[in-house]
Amino acid sequence: MLPDFGLMNYILDRSEGCRHVTLIDPGKQSAEIATQRAITAIEAGSKMIFIGGSTDTPNKIVHETCKSIQEALELQIFASSQDPISDESKWKIPVLLFPGGAHALSPAADGITFMMLMNSQSRRFLIEEQLRGAPHLYKFGIEAVPTGYLVFSPGGKVGEVGEADLLNSTDTELVKSYALTAQMYGFKALYLEAGSGAETQVSPSCISSAREVQELCLIVGGGIRSKEQARIAAEAGANWIVTGTLTEDAADMQELHSRISEVVTGAQSSSS
Ligand code: 1GP
Numbered sequence: 001m002l003p004d005f006g007l008m009n010y011i012l013d014r015s016e017g018c019r020h021v022t023l024i025d026p027g028k029q030s031a032e033i034a035t036q037r038a039i040t041a042i043e044a045g046s047k048m049i050f051i052g053g054s055t056d057t058p059n060k061i062v063h064e065t066c067k068s069i070q071e072a073l074e075l076q077i078f079a080s081s082q083d084p085i086s087d088e089s090k091w092k093i094p095v096l097l098f099p100g101g102a103h104a105l106s107p108a109a110d111g112i113t114f115m116m117l118m119n120s121q122s123r124r125f126l127i128e129e130q131l132r133g134a135p136h137l138y139k140f141g142i143e144a145v146p147t148g149y150l151v152f153s154p155g156g157k158v159g160e161v162g163e164a165d166l167l168n169s170t171d172t173e174l175v176k177s178y179a180l181t182a183q184m185y186g187f188k189a190l191y192l193e194a195g196s197g198a199e200t201q202v203s204p205s206c207i208s209s210a211r212e213v214q215e216l217c218l219i220v221g222g223g224i225r226s227k228e229q230a231r232i233a234a235e236a237g238a239n240w241i242v243t244g245t246l247t248e249d250a251a252d253m254q255e256l257h258s259r260i261s262e263v264v265t266g267a268q269s270s271s272s
Contacts (some may be wrong), residue, residue, distance in 0.1 A: 001073045003092045007111045007143050010094060011048075011240075012188065012217050018234035018267040022046040022260065023098060023196075023221070023244035025053030026065035035068045037247055037256060039076070042093050044257045045264035051109065052098030053196065053244060062097070063106035069095055070108050096145070100161070102133035107140035113191065113219075114144035118178055119151060122163040147189040147219075148182035150175070152202050156195025156222070169203035179213040187216070192238075194222030197245045201229050204236035211237030225259075230266030241267045 003010040022041035024034050038049050051066055073091050080086040097105060097112040105112070114137070117125035137144060151164035159166050167175060175192075182190045190210055192202045201223040210218055220233045221242030230241050243263055250256035 001070065001077065001092045002094060002110050004089065007094055008145065008188065011145060014239060016047075016268075018230075018238055018270055019047040019240055020045060020230075020260065020264045020267055021048040021050050021219070021221075021240050021242040022247055023050040023053060023242050024065065024069075024247065025057070025244065026051055026061050026104075027053065027057035028248055031061075031064040031068040034065045035072045036253060038069045038095075039072055040253045040256050041247060041260050042091065044260035046093070046260060048093060048240065049095045050098035050113070050242065050244075051095060051106070052100060052104055057100075057104050059103060059105055062099075062104045063108055066095055066097075066106040066108035097142075099129075099133070100158075101129040102136070105133060105136050105140070107142065109142055111143040111145055112137060113147040113149075113189065115147045115149040115191065116185075116187075117149045117151065117162045117164065118182065119165045119167060120162050121165055125162045145189055146185070146187040147191055148178065148185070148187045148216075149191045149193060150178055152192065152194045152206065152222070154195055154198050154200065155193075156198055158193060159195055167206065169205060172205050172209040175206045175209040176212055179210040179216060183213050183215055189217040189219055191219040191221070191242075196222060198223030201233060204232050207233060207236035207238055224263065227262040227266030227269075230263045231269050234267045234270030238267075 076091040080088040094110040097109045151159045153166040155166045194202045217239045219240040220238040225246050246259045
């Protein structure tokens with residue numbers, strides 16, 4: 001659901017410190033379970049939902065998941081509006097597409113991280129998927145958040161499929177150049193990605209290098225599972241921390257709630 005003061009303002013706002021995104025891969029569970037997971041994640045403190053991940057999920061599955069989550073959010077907003085002590089805005093959480101390509105789109109989303117995989121060696125991820133997707137997004141009328149996407153070692157599936165020239169923890173100068181380039185292109189956000197399920201998160205030195213470009217909203221994900229890892233990324237300058245796997249492999253909603261609460265606490269404990 002769109003926040004009252006608009007999607008872009010909401011994403012770029014820094015007044016609440018480092019916030020948490022729950023990434024849901026619609027190919028990995030039914031729309032119903034995805035919705036339960038999204039609602040539980042928001043109860044635990046997530047402030048945005050990303051829908052995406054797998055490279056081969058068709059539009060139909062992506063759309064069903066987006067629609068189901070949006071309907072559940074509407075119900076929560078309605079229930080809160082009937083309860084004088086409840087805060088409706090808690091449920092005005094944007095649902096953004098985080099697509100692997102032009103095949104994973106839905107008009108039910110509030111927006112999209114419209115990305116250039118800046119360190120891809122393939123023209124497909126630099127411009128071609130975007131060319132295929134843009135006319136659909138224009139028709140849907142959903143807001144694009146111009147986002148540079150950088151994949152770091154180990155990179156996982158996205159590094160492989162995206163043919164990324166993987167960045168390493170020592171590439172701090174290069175990361176800064178990418179961040180400056182992103183800013184000069186007019187991108188609002190830069191997503192630093194280690195790959196889903198990565199054994200090591202993006203190094204704090206690289207996050208700090210990107211942070212030198214103050215204007216960019218820094219989104220950091222891949223391999224973050226603990227409070228301490230979230231704190232490290234936030235201290236280094238992340239504005240948003242994304243987790244996906246920790247939601248997928250939680251045994252039940254209670255475990256999911258406690259895992260996300262921990263990461264949210266870590267992200268918020270940063271003084272920067
Ligand atoms: C992947 O950065 C995200 O795009 C999330 O990674 O699954 O390791 O949390 P994890």
